[in-house]
Amino acid sequence: MVETLWILGKTLVQIVIILIPIILAVAYLTYAERKIIGYMQVRIGPNRVNFSAIPLLRRGRGLGQPIADTLKLLFKEIIIPSNSDRFLFVIAPILSIAPALAAWAVIPFADGWVLADINAGVLYILAMTSIGVYGVIIAGWASNSKYAFLSTLRVTAQVVSYEIAMGFAIVGVLMAAGSLNLGDIVAAQKGSIIHWFWLPLLPLFVIYFISGVAETNRAPFDVAEGESEIVAGFHVEYSGMLFALFFLAEYANMILISALAAIMFLGGWLSPFQGIPVLENLFSWVPGIFWMLAKMATLLFFFLWFRATFPRYRYDQIMRLGWKIFIPITLVWIVLVGLFILMKLPPWFVA
């Protein structure tokens, strides 16, 4: 009994160690988004809220903004529409944040830094991300609002469609790595930057990342919240902390997609200088987690860059892209990967 309790306590502490940085990262991702898009549009972005008590951060360029936003949302009233389904209305944001955070259990941040080192890690991630859509469905239906419901229909169709392309892209990675364990997938990419899977699986990498943008309903695939058409989408009726949970889930999912892309295609915690004579030794002291975070940050920057650059897709074009372009390409490339493995194409498929 004591042992069970000890394991339970240890796991709880580990969960907290993972979750707190993620929630902080989400908060500061919103800040980064506003700043980066601001600079891309030649304005400054948030610059009013600073930590004036801390001397170094007194001129912090608005670094306190996410904290101020969170506090504001915390203290706002939660309004529950009178004709809504009360229980489902309240549980929907929880259903959307829970899988977004639960998926982090199997993500390895560096060699061996993983909460649950399970064999079917990739399957678990796929299952968790596919559950995330329930929050949106239930929110749209429970709020009993036409706009929310329309948005729900859009999101559901979009997410289900892009999940297929995403799943096939992951199948390619599984074939190349020969394992469902995320740690083993990274280990299979050892060698040099050329050995990483982005090169032999380039079309799958591109498709995975674009499908990831579509899965998280980010611009240019954000028809779910097309402001000009359906106000704000499935969360029109939500306010205060309930709204913040949806917000948190969206950004946590963005970070998750970036982490997965880094692990599956960009060699996870492996150093990009591996295999290069002088540089390898020069950078050998850098811990793996730094490379992992750097890769995630680069991919996240792409998310923000897309939002600042592309106009919103038309809905039928989204569906066309998913079903008629991405899925056929992934199917063809999976067959090709099979051929590569049969041919033992160096340097990736020699083992």
Added chain:
Amino acid sequence: MIKFTFYLFALILIFAASRVITVKNPVHAALFLVLAFFSSAAIWLLLQAEFLAIALILVYVGAVMVLFLFVVMMLDINFSKLREGFVSHLPVAATIGVLILLEMVLVVWAWQKEIPEVAATVAEKPNTVALGEVLYTQYVYPFEIAAVILLVAMIAAIALTMRPHTRAKYQKPEEQVRVKRSDRIRLVNMPSESKD
């Protein structure tokens, strides 16, 4: 500990399954079905059948039930009409119910005798690896036949429900992509005119 977890999920499963048929609102019923799937997946995990458990969540919860909910939410169902004819359908429904129950009892009873063997082979290898090895070697023909049957059903479903609209206008993306500036824009030279 495992026993406690099993009974917890089993209780939730039975509760959710019974709510599926007793609850009035069809959307709530579908959500209870999701809960039932979830609990049975958890019970499978306790059996170390991690592939089946995750596949159940991935396929049924993540895809099938999402589409199911999608349809149920959009239907405008008249509940009072649905409840009519409960008594007149009872004999047929009861017979089917008893038949299903009998089948289940038979299956479980026959399976229970062989349980030690099955459990021993399960633990040897990771579940996913073992399934993959058997499915693509020993059972490759049944597997392929099942796949073809599913494909036929899928194409048939599309063929049956697809009614081409004669008046509908379709966009042709390949033509849209090929459009050049000169196809859409005509520059007209207008000499400037005075007001009167």
